[in-house]
Amino acid sequence: MMDILGNTAPAADLIKDVSEATFMQDVVDASMTTPVVVDFWAPWCGPCKTLGPMLEAAVTKANGAVTMAKINVDENQQLASMLAQQGLPLQSIPTVVGFYQGRPVDMFQGAVPQSELEAFVQRLAEAGGGTADGGLADALEAAEQMLEEGAAEDAAQTFAAIIGEDDKSAAAYAGLARSHIALEDLDQAEAVLNGAPAEISEASEIEAVRAQIELARQAENSGPLGELQAAVDADPTDHQARFDLAQAMHAAGDADAAVNELLELFRRDREWNDGAAKAQLFTIFEALKPNDPVVLNGRRKLSSLIFA
Secondary structure, rough: OOOOOOOOOOHHHHHEOOOOOOHHHHHHHHOOOOOOEEEEEEEOOOOHHHHHHOOOOOOOOHOOOOOOEEEEEEHHHHHHHHHOOOOOOOOOOOEEEEEEEEEEEEEEEEOHHEEEHHHHHHHHHHHHHOOOOOOOOHHHHHHHHHHHHHOOOHHHHHHHHHHHHHOOOHHHHHHHHHHHHHHHHHHHHHHHHHHHHHOOOOOHHHHHHHHHHHHHHHHHHHOHHHHHHHHHHHOOOHHHHHHHHHHHHOOOOOHHHHHHOOOHHHHHHOOOOHHHHHHHHHHHHHHHOOHHHHHHHHHHHHHHHHHH
């Protein structure tokens, strides 16, 4: 890893053995600034013994644009099980997952040629390096500031102009869609995402906005908060009322309370309505920033319920 003077950091800073105890720090938190390549391996896995050194070489070659976390699934079975519960396909190894800004953004399984492996690392490095050039990075920052300050129309125009210069900018498509959400035009927000190029259609920024659109549509149809709370108080076993209450709480801007109600519903009956509570929790988590306390606390509590 190179510092501002151009000195190369030792390999130990780039490649780490990670356990369940250090996963949040060395993968989720670390990926908020620098993408992390996570290698799920096991000592008995033949292809892992070939892939691991190749992957380490590619990460070292990237000169600090990415780091690497090695997770022995035999020694971290609970962590692997939890990640599988959250959607990562870890049934076979080696599995390599790229994390950026706390989310999985790319992955592959099995042995691959060196060229494909280096292309994977390069894609991840570019995702974390701000590929926008010619002032586009500054324009993105300015548009985000406009949106945060409530100038959604100006933000939408700026995001659209960025897309005109870089039609592969997932951040710009996501920002434009969020601008339309702020303008209460959910159909247009959805149309923006549907118009994104296929190669970025599953980018973490875009997936987050899809979740925000889903929650916003739910908010349009949410019931009266007071009546739903009274219904749950009168009959705590009324799962539909509790689910509807959680939606109404989220619509009212209280994501933390909504998560707590969904966790309680999951605790009472995790299979109710085909696992609706867990699915709704993941939608809320996806819509928020990965380091949001609501996400961090909610995921922790959900994991404790799953493995109780």
